[in-house]
Amino acid sequence: MEPLLDFSVISDNFTYFMIGRFPHGPLGGVGLTLYLAVVSCILSFFGGLLLALLSISRFSIVRYPALAFINLVRGMPLLMVIFWMYFLMPALLGKVAENTTVIMALTLFTSAYMSRIVIAGIEGIPKGQTEAAVSTGLTSWQVMLYIILPQGLRNMIPSFVNQFVSLIKDTSLAFIVGVSELTHVATQINNRTMAFPTEIFIFIAVVYFILCYAFTTLSRWLEGRLTWSKAM
Amino acid sequence: MITFSGVHKWFKSLHVLNDINLHVLPGEVLVVCGPSGSGKSTLIRTVNQLEPISSGTLIVDGKDLADKNTDINKLRAEVGFVFQQFNLYPHLSVISNITLAPIKIRSTPKAEAEEQAMQLLTRVGLAEKRDAYPLQLSGGQQQRVAIARALAMKPRIMLFDEPTSALDPEMIGEVLAVMKDLALTGMTMVVVTHEMGFAREVAHRVAFMAEGIILEEATPEEFFLRPQHPRAQQFLRQLLTPMQM
Numbered sequence: 179m180e181p182l183l184d185f186s187v188i189s190d191n192f193t194y195f196m197i198g199r200f201p202h203g204p205l206g207g208v209g210l211t212l213y214l215a216v217v218s219c220i221l222s223f224f225g226g227l228l229l230a231l232l233s234i235s236r237f238s239i240v241r242y243p244a245l246a247f248i249n250l251v252r253g254m255p256l257l258m259v260i261f262w263m264y265f266l267m268p269a270l271l272g273k274v275a276e277n278t279t280v281i282m283a284l285t286l287f288t289s290a291y292m293s294r295i296v297i298a299g300i301e302g303i304p305k306g307q308t309e310a311a312v313s314t315g316l317t318s319w320q321v322m323l324y325i326i327l328p329q330g331l332r333n334m335i336p337s338f339v340n341q342f343v344s345l346i347k348d349t350s351l352a353f354i355v356g357v358s359e360l361t362h363v364a365t366q367i368n369n370r371t372m373a374f375p376t377e378i379f380i381f382i383a384v385v386y387f388i389l390c391y392a393f394t395t396l397s398r399w400l401e402g403r404l405t406w407s408k409a410m
Numbered sequence: 411m412i413t414f415s416g417v418h419k420w421f422k423s424l425h426v427l428n429d430i431n432l433h434v435l436p437g438e439v440l441v442v443c444g445p446s447g448s449g450k451s452t453l454i455r456t457v458n459q460l461e462p463i464s465s466g467t468l469i470v471d472g473k474d475l476a477d478k479n480t481d482i483n484k485l486r487a488e489v490g491f492v493f494q495q496f497n498l499y500p501h502l503s504v505i506s507n508i509t510l511a512p513i514k515i516r517s518t519p520k521a522e523a524e525e526q527a528m529q530l531l532t533r534v535g536l537a538e539k540r541d542a543y544p545l546q547l548s549g550g551q552q553q554r555v556a557i558a559r560a561l562a563m564k565p566r567i568m569l570f571d572e573p574t575s576a577l578d579p580e581m582i583g584e585v586l587a588v589m590k591d592l593a594l595t596g597m598t599m600v601v602v603t604h605e606m607g608f609a610r611e612v613a614h615r616v617a618f619m620a621e622g623i624i625l626e627e628a629t630p631e632e633f634f635l636r637p638q639h640p641r642a643q644q645f646l647r648q649l650l651t652p653m654q655m
């Protein structure tokens with residue numbers, strides 16, 4: 179009698195699940211998932227920072243477009259942003275690699291959420307800090323750069339890690355435009371072997387869970403280590 | 411040095427400063443006292459424009475604060491402010507708290523700024539704390555660092571908003587001693603405080619405020635021995651009774 183589940187399909191294709199055809203071909207699987215998440219995370223950190231600073235600017239000419247952009251993106255499904263980029267980018271820039279398209283979409287999308295984190299972090303710094311700094315004659319930019327952001331960013335680290343965890347899960351949507359991250363690799367192998375969908379999708383669920391759980395744990399640990407700056 | 415003429419301040423419909431007329435001379439130490447909520451903090455916060463005034467004229471160090479040509483950042487650098495809650499930068503060491511503004515605004519070379527900061531720290535009795543972080547210090551020590559930080563810009567005016575109110579009683583003396591030394595150097599000072607011993611000993615003049623109005627302005631002797639206004643008499647009775655002065 180056949181066993182209920184046969185995980186040999188996983189062990190037979192384990193390397194392919196993990197890194198795709200790398201190093202002889204392009205990176206794929208878990209490796210590409212992490213690559214997409216890490217690169218998008220770094221880019222959207224800067225995107226979020228920029229959007230946050232623009233959206234609290236004194237000048238309404240930059241503040242309103244930034245706020246409009248943030249709210250617009252936050253009101254869109256990520257899948258739509260990915261499609262949008264997928265069809266828009268080639269029209270604007272000619273041929274663009276799928277990975278780049280997906281990174282752009284994830285960055286655009288996540289920047290809007292990151293900006294909310296940054297704004298909350300900035301607003302979380304007691305008013306007395308700004309008052310003390312401007313009282314010594316520092317300009318509002320100097321106050322932001324030397325007093326608010328160094329303290330605020332430290333407090334934001336746990337939220338950034340949570341955002342990164344969301345990104346790991348969000349990368350799975352890239353399969354729809356043919357980027358060979360973990361979910362795409364799974365559907366590929368499923369289509370090829372036909373017989374083991376349960377095993378394959380249980381396996382990738384566990385992989386996503388392990389990745390996210392590891393980073394969530396890291397975030398909790400960081401939260402514990404970083405509480406000092408909230409004591410004041 | 412500081413001149414208020416007919417200054418009013420509203421927070422929405424709340425009339426917080428009502429026709430303030432006040433003149434502080436160079437080298438003078440003015441103590442402002444009065445019941446809580448009477449507008450004392452608002453009054454001194456207008457001097458470096460932490461609160462803008464609603465109407466009237468306010469001239470600080472010869473500059474009209476309402477004048478568009480007044481560089482407010484430059485003016486603030488000339489006016490030191492010490493807060494009730496210290497407001498030291500928790501992510502910076504004591505020495506960096508003090509040198510930040512001179513380095514960034516006056517472009518003072520780091521070595522020179524640190525040398526000056528060490529002189530100030532010595533003056534407030536905290537030279538050995540140069541590399542400590544604010545949260546490692548007691549309240550009294552933090553406030554003395556805050557005074558050193560304000561002095562690092564070589565201000566011509568120093569403002570104090572209840573500098574000892576957040577301190578444990580045993581730490582009040584050390585902060586008042588630093589302020590007294592400062593007064594003896596001829597610094598122009600406006601001090602909001604309920605420390606009547608300090609007012610008697612150091613102030614040249616005392617202003618008594620209630621409900622946004624300066625009800626009485628007098629020398630410390632006159633104010634403490636013969637307060638004119640009933641509100642001032644009542645205020646002093648309440649302040650002095652529990653302490654048996």
Ligand SMILES: Nc1ncnc2c1ncn2[C@@H]1O[C@H](COP(=O)(O)OP(=O)(O)O)[C@@H](O)[C@H]1O
Pocket residue numbers: 421424426444445446447448449450451452453
């Ligand atoms: N930023 C503000 N917005 C609205 N009301 C304020 C603000 N700051 C102070 N007030 C009000 O103004 C009054 C005077 O406050 P304050 O100047 O702090 O008094 P004091 O320092 O004498 O206790 C109080 O009624 C206070 O609630």
Ligand SMILES: [Mg+2]
Pocket residue numbers: 450451452571572
């Ligand atoms: Mg007050």
